[in-house]
Amino acid sequence: xxxxxxxxxxxxxxxxxxxxxxxxxxxxxxxxxxxxxxxxxxxxxxxxxxxxxxxxxxxxxxxxxxxxxxxxxxxxxxxxxxxxxxxxxxxxxxxxxxxxxxxxxxx
Amino acid sequence: xxxxxxxxxxxxxxxxxxxxxxxxxxxxxxxxxxxxxxxxxxxxxxxxxxxxxxxxxxxxxxxxxxxxxxxxxxxxxxxxxxxxxxxxxxxxxxxxxxxxxxxxxxxxxxxxxxxxxxxxxxxxx
Numbered sequence: 434x435x436x437x438x439x440x441x442x443x444x445x446x447x448x449x450x451x452x453x454x455x456x457x458x459x460x461x462x463x464x465x466x467x468x469x470x471x472x473x474x475x476x477x478x479x480x481x482x483x484x485x486x487x488x489x490x491x492x493x494x495x496x497x498x499x500x501x502x503x504x505x506x507x508x509x510x511x512x513x514x515x516x517x518x519x520x521x522x523x524x525x526x527x528x529x530x531x532x533x534x535x536x537x538x539x540x
Numbered sequence: 541x542x543x544x545x546x547x548x549x550x551x552x553x554x555x556x557x558x559x560x561x562x563x564x565x566x567x568x569x570x571x572x573x574x575x576x577x578x579x580x581x582x583x584x585x586x587x588x589x590x591x592x593x594x595x596x597x598x599x600x601x602x603x604x605x606x607x608x609x610x611x612x613x614x615x616x617x618x619x620x621x622x623x624x625x626x627x628x629x630x631x632x633x634x635x636x637x638x639x640x641x642x643x644x645x646x647x648x649x650x651x652x653x654x655x656x657x658x659x660x661x662x663x664x665x
């Protein structure tokens with residue numbers, strides 16, 4: 434199985450800050466990586482696929498990068514509505530696996 | 541717009557079978573560009589992929605659950621279903637159904653683009 438490790442597990446940032454979340458795969462997955470946002474009490478929402486392709490309707494303040502084993506999700510200017518837990522997920526091979534999540538809080 | 545809705549009992553007794561259905565509305569389940577998946581999330585924890593099915597019936601399961609899980613599809617009802625046998629408290633979770641879409645570009649990228657709202661299943665006597 435491909436293990437996905439996210440860091441940090443939580444972070445606190447101010448409105449307007451640039452926030453970066455890291456995801457590392459235990460083996461190379463090319464760019465078969467997706468990012469999701471899960472707000473409290475809600476279902477996950479697709480943000481990014483193919484490591485850097487923005488899902489339709491997602492604000493351009495979200496961006497993704499990386500290939501191989503190391504990936505990042507960046508929020509260019511944090512807003513109160515971005516309070517959520519963010520998950521990465523690899524879809525290079527079965528079983529499909531998720532990272533443990535990064536909880537983003539607003540200072 | 542296509543929507544997914546999970547349904548089924550919210551309480552299941554230990555050792556019994558958990559059964560859930562996902563109804564697809566606003567579109568057809570029988571498309572070559574989709575897979576249909578079940579994913580769960582124990583309270584306060586992360587996401588775990590359970591398994592996936594293609595409209596033709598091809599399935600893939602998480603090896604950690606494979607011996608207890610069956611996913612099936614009913615194209616006439618535009619539904620797909622999940623059964624988990626011999627449940628324990630560890631199976632208590634919010635269960636989500638989701639669509640795995642073949643992206644228009646880049647080629648070969650199948651990703652989860654749409655999720656149901658989820659349904660909480662508690663395993664308790």
